[in-house]
Amino acid sequence: MSLKYAVLAALLEGEASGYELSKVFDVSLANFWPATPQQLYRELERLAQDGLIEARVVQQERRPNKRLFTLTDAGRGELTAFAAEPTRRPTALRDELLIKIQAMDGTDPEVTRALVEERMSWARGKLARYERVRDRLLDGRTEEEYLREADRIGPYLTLMGGIAFESENVRWCERVLAILGRRVPLS
Amino acid sequence: MSLKYAVLAALLEGEASGYELSKVFDVSLANFWPATPQQLYRELERLAQDGLIEARVVQQERRPNKRLFTLTDAGRGELTAFAAEPTRRPTALRDELLIKIQAMDGTDPEVTRALVEERMSWARGKLARYERVRDRLLDGRTEEEYLREADRIGPYLTLMGGIAFESENVRWCERVLAILGRRVPLS
DNA sequence: CACACCTACTCAACAAATTGAGTATCCCAT
DNA sequence: ATGGGATACTCAATTTGTTGAGTAGGTGTG
Numbered sequence: 001m002s003l004k005y006a007v008l009a010a011l012l013e014g015e016a017s018g019y020e021l022s023k024v025f026d027v028s029l030a031n032f033w034p035a036t037p038q039q040l041y042r043e044l045e046r047l048a049q050d051g052l053i054e055a056r057v058v059q060q061e062r063r064p065n066k067r068l069f070t071l072t073d074a075g076r077g078e079l080t081a082f083a084a085e086p087t088r089r090p091t092a093l094r095d096e097l098l099i100k101i102q103a104m105d106g107t108d109p110e111v112t113r114a115l116v117e118e119r120m121s122w123a124r125g126k127l128a129r130y131e132r133v134r135d136r137l138l139d140g141r142t143e144e145e146y147l148r149e150a151d152r153i154g155p156y157l158t159l160m161g162g163i164a165f166e167s168e169n170v171r172w173c174e175r176v177l178a179i180l181g182r183r184v185p186l187s
Numbered sequence: 188m189s190l191k192y193a194v195l196a197a198l199l200e201g202e203a204s205g206y207e208l209s210k211v212f213d214v215s216l217a218n219f220w221p222a223t224p225q226q227l228y229r230e231l232e233r234l235a236q237d238g239l240i241e242a243r244v245v246q247q248e249r250r251p252n253k254r255l256f257t258l259t260d261a262g263r264g265e266l267t268a269f270a271a272e273p274t275r276r277p278t279a280l281r282d283e284l285l286i287k288i289q290a291m292d293g294t295d296p297e298v299t300r301a302l303v304e305e306r307m308s309w310a311r312g313k314l315a316r317y318e319r320v321r322d323r324l325l326d327g328r329t330e331e332e333y334l335r336e337a338d339r340i341g342p343y344l345t346l347m348g349g350i351a352f353e354s355e356n357v358r359w360c361e362r363v364l365a366i367l368g369r370r371v372p373l374s
Numbered sequence: 375c376a377c378a379c380c381t382a383c384t385c386a387a388c389a390a391a392t393t394g395a396g397t398a399t400c401c402c403a404t
Numbered sequence: 405a406t407g408g409g410a411t412a413c414t415c416a417a418t419t420t421g422t423t424g425a426g427t428a429g430g431t432g433t434g
Contacts, residue, residue, distance in 0.1 A: 001392095002283050003420080009290040019382050032285035039421065041383070062430060064382045076293075083287040084298045090309050091282045093352065096189050098219035098345050100270040103196040105339040106263075111271045122277050147366055152292040157366070158285045161359050165280065168355040172348050179334055179344070190390080206412050226391065228413070249400060251412045380431075391420065401410080 006033040007043050008071060008079040011053060012152075017066040018044050028133060028155070031162035044069055052078055101176070113180050120173035127166040134159055193220040194230050195258060195266040198240060199339075204253040205231050214316060215342075218349035231256055239265055288363070300367050307360035314353040321346055 010016070010024055021044070022037035029035075035043075047053045052075030055067045071079075097119055104112045137156055138146050147153055197203065197211055208231070209224040216222075222230075234240045239262030242254045258266075284306055291299045324343055325333050334340055 001419080002281075002286060005290070006286050009286050012290060017382075022382095029289075032280055032282040032289075034279050034281070036422065037383085038385095038423085042420095060381090063380090064427095064429070066382060079290050080294050083290045083294045085287075087284045087287065087302060087306065089283065090306060091280065091284075091356065092221050093219055093278065093280055094189075094221070095219040095278045096276065097274045097278075098348060099189060099193050099196050100272075100274065101348075102216075102219075102341045102345045103192070103199060103266050103270045104341045104344075107267050107270045115274055119274065119277060147370070153366070153370070154289045154291045157291075157363055158289045160362065161285060161288075164355050164359050165352075168351050169278065172351050175347065176344055179340070183334070183340070188389085204412075209412095223392070224413080225393090225415095229390095247411090250410090251397095251399065253412060376434095378431105378433085381429090383427085385424105385426080387423085387425105389420100389422070391418100393416105393418080395416090396414080398413095399411085402408090404406085404408105 002033065003035055003039060003043050004047065005079060005082045006035070007040065007047060008052065008075050008082075011069060011071045011075070012079075013155075015068045015070045017068050019066065021069075027129060028159065028162075031130075031165065032158060047075065051075075109180055109183065113177065116173050116176050116180070120170055120177070123166050123169040123173065127163065127170065130159060130163045130166065134163070189220065190222055190226060190230050191234065192266060192269045193222070194227065194234060195239065195262050195269075198256060198258045198262070199266075200342075202255045202257045204245075204255050206253065208256075215320060215346065215349075218317075218352065219345065234262065238262075296367055296370065300364065303360050303363050303367070307357055307364070310353050310356040310360065314350065314357065317346060317350045317353065321350065 006025075006029060007021065010021055010029055013024075016024070018037070018041045021040050022035075025033070025035045025040060044053065044055075048055050048069065052072060053069045054072050055069050057065055057067050059065050097115060100115060101112070134156075137159070141149070146156065150156065193212075193216060194208065197208055197216055200211075203211070205224070205228045208227050209222075212220070212222045212227065231240065231242075235242050235256065239259060240256045241259050242256050244252055244254050246252050284302060287302060288299070321343075324346070328336070333343065337343070
């Protein structure tokens with residue numbers, strides 16, 4: 001149900017094709033509403049049928065044609081209505097690694113170390129990507145200036161959330177590695 | 188696919204009924220693998236059929252009978268094998284509130300404030316519950332002592348993750364509220 | 375000049391998650 | 405004495421999410 005609004009929110013940034021959205025959902029929105037390309041195409045179809053978005057086909061020369069989608073007034077309306085509704089479920093984190101950590105006693109600690117290290121470097125990479133998005137948003141201004149001047153601060157606040165989340169993730173990994181290291185000194 | 192292992196991991200704590208598990212999945216495991224009671228009952232059925240857990244029916248006097256499930260050796264084996272496998276997808280955070288924040292420009296800032304405040308007090312509540320679980324685990328010992336003595340540290344490390352996650356959540360809410368407050372001074 | 379990867383999707387099948395109702399007993403407070 | 409909540413589930417329908425294959429031209433790399 002919420003993917004619908006995630007897509008509408010993504011289209012606030014302007015016209016986009018399904019393919020472009022699938023990229024966006026991989027970098028910025030991926031932080032709080034992951035979706036596969038297939039889900040997006042299906043959702044776009046539905047939204048277009050419901051008149052919340054409009055499609056126009058763009059003929060292209062040396063690549064397949066694409067359909068660009070734009071928010072309609074109706075879509076914009078539904079989105080702002082949604083944004084004012086009370087939130088039903090709060091954060092839901094689904095993390096396979098944490099299941100493995102929960103069940104780690106009884107497995108080789110070195111294997112667990114490796115899993116945590118992999119996660120840590122992944123989180124660092126994501127953090128770096130977020131920081132780049134941040135720099136592009138700020139565009140030389142300080143955060144203060146940006147928040148005063150910008151007409152849309154929503155995307156900045158969610159990005160801030162993503163950055164906070166991933167750096168906490170990295171810190172957690174570091175702590176876990178420290179603890180594992182104390183338990184099983186490197187031989 | 189992972190719910191299976193989440194359930195097996197939960198049963199490491201000992202025998203439990205579906206009903207009891209649905210409580211556990213609401214407090215501790217909810218942090219990294221949410222599941223509804225219906226999902227759990229179905230999963231338990233499947234796991235019992237596959238011989239990974241065993242059920243025994245306990246007759247009760249003044250309440251409905253219950254089925255208590257225990258890990259079998261096969262179940263324990265599958266779980267430890269899983270715990271050593273590389274993790275496919277990393278963290279996926281799904282947060283409806285962040286969609287609303289992303290789309291907040293164009294809605295009444297006071298409404299957004301209220302949404303964030305609600306989330307903050309919810310996160311504080313969750314944090315308090317985690318802290319209580321932590322105190323019960325530590326049982327008077329310091330973290331150092333616990334980590335040296337305890338034979339299972341997995342649950343402590345995941346709990347640490349939950350605490351880190353929720354306190355970061357609270358901090359994010361505070362920052363957002365501060366920014367909203369500057370933009371829209373309370374009249 | 376072969377091979378992999380990028381754009382830009384569609385189709386189909388399946389697995390997992392959500393929602394809502396239904397059953398039946400007991401305890402506690404108003 | 406009546407209503408609400410807790411225990412302890414089951415059944416069914418629907419919506420979401422995932423996986424894998426297929427199409428088809430274009431670009432870049434060794």
